Amino acid sequence: MTDKNRVLIFDTTLRDGEQSPGATMTHAEKLEIAQMLDEMGVDIIEAGFPIASEGDFAAVSEIARRSQNSVICGLARAQFPDIDRCWEAVKFAKRPRIHTFIGTSPLHRAIPNLDMDQMAERIHQTVTHARNLCDNVQWSPMDATRTEHDYLCRVIEIAIKAGATTINIPDTVGYTAPRESADLIRMLLERVPGADEIVFATHCHNDLGMATANSLAAVEAGARQIECTINGLGERAGNTALEEVVMALKVRHDIMPYDTAIDTTKIMGISRRVSQVSGFAVQFNKAIVGKNAFLHESGIHQDGVLKNVETFEIMRPADIGLNEANIVLGKHSGRAALRSKLNDLGYEVGDNQLKDVFVRFKALADRKKEVYDDDLIALMQDSAANTDSDYLQVKHLRVVCGSDGQSADLTMIVGDEEKTVHAEGDGPVDACFNAVKAIWPHSAVLQLYQVHAVTEGTDAQATVSVRMEEDGRIATGQAADTDTILASVKAYVGALNRLKVRREMVGEGADAKHVSMYSH
Ligand SMILES: CC(=O)SCCNC(=O)CCNC(=O)[C@H](O)C(C)(C)COP(=O)(O)OP(=O)(O)OC[C@H]1O[C@@H](n2cnc3c(N)ncnc32)[C@H](O)[C@@H]1OP(=O)(O)O
Ligand SMILES: CC(C)C(=O)C(=O)O
Numbered sequence: 001m002t003d004k005n006r007v008l009i010f011d012t013t014l015r016d017g018e019q020s021p022g023a024t025m026t027h028a029e030k031l032e033i034a035q036m037l038d039e040m041g042v043d044i045i046e047a048g049f050p051i052a053s054e055g056d057f058a059a060v061s062e063i064a065r066r067s068q069n070s071v072i073c074g075l076a077r078a079q080f081p082d083i084d085r086c087w088e089a090v091k092f093a094k095r096p097r098i099h100t101f102i103g104t105s106p107l108h109r110a111i112p113n114l115d116m117d118q119m120a121e122r123i124h125q126t127v128t129h130a131r132n133l134c135d136n137v138q139w140s141p142m143d144a145t146r147t148e149h150d151y152l153c154r155v156i157e158i159a160i161k162a163g164a165t166t167i168n169i170p171d172t173v174g175y176t177a178p179r180e181s182a183d184l185i186r187m188l189l190e191r192v193p194g195a196d197e198i199v200f201a202t203h204c205h206n207d208l209g210m211a212t213a214n215s216l217a218a219v220e221a222g223a224r225q226i227e228c229t230i231n232g233l234g235e236r237a238g239n240t241a242l243e244e245v246v247m248a249l250k251v252r253h254d255i256m257p258y259d260t261a262i263d264t265t266k267i268m269g270i271s272r273r274v275s276q277v278s279g280f281a282v283q284f285n286k287a288i289v290g291k292n293a294f295l296h297e298s299g300i301h302q303d304g305v306l307k308n309v310e311t312f313e314i315m316r317p318a319d320i321g322l323n324e325a326n327i328v329l330g331k332h333s334g335r336a337a338l339r340s341k342l343n344d345l346g347y348e349v350g351d352n353q354l355k356d357v358f359v360r361f362k363a364l365a366d367r368k369k370e371v372y373d374d375d376l377i378a379l380m381q382d383s384a385a386n387t388d389s390d391y392l393q394v395k396h397l398r399v400v401c402g403s404d405g406q407s408a409d410l411t412m413i414v415g416d417e418e419k420t421v422h423a424e425g426d427g428p429v430d431a432c433f434n435a436v437k438a439i440w441p442h443s444a445v446l447q448l449y450q451v452h453a454v455t456e457g458t459d460a461q462a463t464v465s466v467r468m469e470e471d472g473r474i475a476t477g478q479a480a481d482t483d484t485i486l487a488s489v490k491a492y493v494g495a496l497n498r499l500k501v502r503r504e505m506v507g508e509g510a511d512a513k514h515v516s517m518y519s520h
């Protein structure tokens with residue numbers, strides 16, 4: 001490594017990430033993810049644990065064969081058979097690496113029942129063996145952050161002398177804190193002979209939510225390799241998230257002047273793919289890649305962002321390859337955001353119309369969690385179709401339905417008059433239409449009645465279309481509402497309004513043909 005400020009990104013999504021309970025990926029999925037990692041500029045891909053299973057061996061071998069730029073690494077315990085099997089898999093790579101490890105803390109030394117000297121000897125033998133096979137060897141003292149400093153210095157020196165080219169310092173159980181993480185790397189750089197000739201890596205787990213902070217602190221202290229995973233996948237609470245450390249180094253380059261080779265515009269794509277193949281949904285408020293990470297819902301934020309995006313955004317969505325709108329409309333949105341969104345959808349609204357639409361929009365947003373583009377289009381169509389100046393207007397509707405029968409209590413404005421009726425019917429819609437007939441008797445026949453959901457979810461708006469025929473004249477009506485029955489009545493009444501207008505026009509000598517509520 002020539003540039004002293006260059007930080008290597010070591011991705012272990014396919015090894016530690018796959019250790020997340022339930023995150024197992026298929027062979028084909030692993031190959032696909034490895035290719036994406038290679039293409040986005042990951043320096044080292046830990047592709048698996050070759051001795052763990054035939055499947056892991058096959059995946060690591062195939063990833064090694066297909067690798068283009070990244071170093072391909074496999075994990076091995078401090079045992080010759082593990083190391084041999086690892087080499088058998090990674091040797092196909094243009095740039096192979098063997099990563100061997102053993103737990104060095106008191107708790108972990110007790111597992112294989114080795115005393116300090118026996119373990120030191122095992123480290124010497126296994127790292128030497130690995131180095132005889134491969135000139136790129138990484139060694140990890142597992143649970144380094146809970147290992148006695150003197151012993152840690154001693155075994156790292158042994159590993160370096162045996163040929164390790166990278167020394168990884170795992171915070172295996174996510175126990176360390178940022179200052180401690182930095183102090184540890186500084187201490188090792190000062191005390192271990194030969195430390196300046198190898199790369200120190202940091203491998204943090206997120207048990208206390210400090211993995212990203214710990215990794216960055218280690219880098220500031222001299223570590224030059226960060227081990228991480230896409231979406232922070234990994235054992236228990238996961239590993240350091242690649243997207244977090246990479247974007248932190250990019251956005252705060254002013255205070256952390258370290259560079260990676262990652263093409264950050266590929267972050268969103270790989271995050272989504274890893275989420276799909278692992279079956280691990282990304283939490284909505286996850287830094288960088290969460291669904292809400294770049295969304296603004298409240299009016300004051302939206303107004304600020306529309307005036308100057310930097311008011312509420314420290315990075316651009318495009319920096320991580322996200323090209324979707326950053327404004328989401330909901331109950332906290334204001335007029336500025338609504339107007340901007342309507343403009344995007346092709347609607348030019350004047351101040352008065354905006355006032356009217358805004359009232360309807362807020363009423364809808366109170367009933368729906370999120371107002372999608374299609375909801376707005378339906379709302380605009382509804383506003384165009386059913387206005388306060390219509391002769392017939394639905395004022396109030398109460399429907400009873402269920403196994404004991406269906407009825408509707410409907411109040412409508414008819415001209416200047418308010419009328420209320422109670423009607424029954426064969427189903428709630430029929431009861432409502434009978435109520436309309438009772439208030440506004442007509443001979444028009446319903447020719448078509450169609451309902452469709454505008455967006456997904458049980459709170460979705462329904463758009464209802466009706467077509468009616470009276471004395472050879474045809475009129476259509478359409479309405480949208482989260483209440484399907486109300487939308488049905490409004491569409492029905494809308495068509496009746498059109499027929500009434502049509503009748504009057506014919507009375508004035510106009511030609512009776514097809515009349516629609518909409519010009520389009
Ligand atoms: C912090 C980490 O992420 S470490 C990596 C963890 N990942 C995995 O374990 C996933 C893959 N693992 C596996 O598929 C299996 O555990 C295997 C194939 C590696 C081993 O399976 P088994 O032989 O049945 O052993 P088992 O899993 O029950 O126990 C682990 C053994 O490895 C030993 N061991 C654990 N780590 C090391 C090490 N770094 N070096 C040497 N031996 C080790 C343990 O002492 C234990 O040995 P024992 O069987 O003599 O008691
Ligand atoms: C194998 C090692 C590096 C590991 O994953 C850990 O200690 O967390």
Ligand SMILES: [Mg+2]
Pocket residue numbers: 016170172203205235
């Ligand atoms: Mg780990």
